[in-house]
Amino acid sequence: MTLTRSMARFTAGLAGAALLSAAFSAQARELSVSTVLSEAFPWGQAAEKWAELVEERSGGELTLRVYPNSQLVSGDQTREFSAMRSGLIDAAVGSTINWSPQVPELNLFSLPFFIPDEAAVDAVTGGDAGTLVFEAIESRGVIPLAWGENGFRQVSNSRGPISQPDDLDGLKIRVVGSPLFQDTFSALGADPTQMSWTDAQPALTTGAVDGQENPLSVFDVARIDQVGQEHLTLWNYMNDPLIFAVNQQVWQSLSEEQQAMLRETAEEAGAWEIAMTREQESERLAAIQERGVTVTELTDEQYQAFVDATQSVYEKWAPRIGEEVVNAAQAAIDAR
Ligand code: X2X
Structure with missing residues (x-):
């Protein structure tokens, strides 16, 4: 008698669990998240962290699946924003550089020697300029949620140390597919050539290009010194923030709770990744030096020579970015 009753309860329990899990899977939804770099890099780890937090907080109702190596855009990272806007990709943790062809305001961060240090980055992203940049993204059909950081970009090459603009003379430098970079490296007398990250590594290996620029x-992680890049100059010429973002239709299809949760988890993952990236800089530099790379640091005077040589880039691009955004950023930097 007791046995039968507990059996019945057990069976009812099972049926209930089955019902629950059916309801659950009917609701469970997976969003694709594009990144350029994999989880071997802080950038990929930022996206994985976001996915982890979403899984935890949503109880499995909403999941993020990260697709690294620009695979959702066949390696062409400058198409990521358009793909997210059109709904081919649900979400992304992307670089301001790669999205700048579609969102001109994002060129703000690529202005050479404009944002000199971490405090300046935080003042810009956390202030009015950051708000204007997020509005610019939203006006183009994508919902921005939070900031991350690829880092300050440093230049390397296989020929010799770079400590003045003349040292770049005639060097073939791989740059990302955004026209501003073409202007910066031309102004410095180099011979810039645009290519995706996917194409950059073989080009460095074969010596088709002499140099490149990327964060430490x-x-x-990519062991760029092992493809002949033996000279590295620390010039902090620009910072490359990352942005966590979601396609607008996807965003509108979510409940308010889900939206709040997605934003909160993106902010947490971004803050976590920014702190980690910055903390790791000095040990990364030490590891790079240990592998035999010549590291050049600039005196104030040498730094100023690069600033002067790229002044024309600032003048050409500030109006394209928008005076309001540039002025807001400048004010935030001055007040930091
Ligand atoms: O292509 C690059 O250099 C990289 C990986 O840093 C970006 O996607 C901006």
């Missing part, structure tokens, strides 16, 4: 974390 990318240089370190």
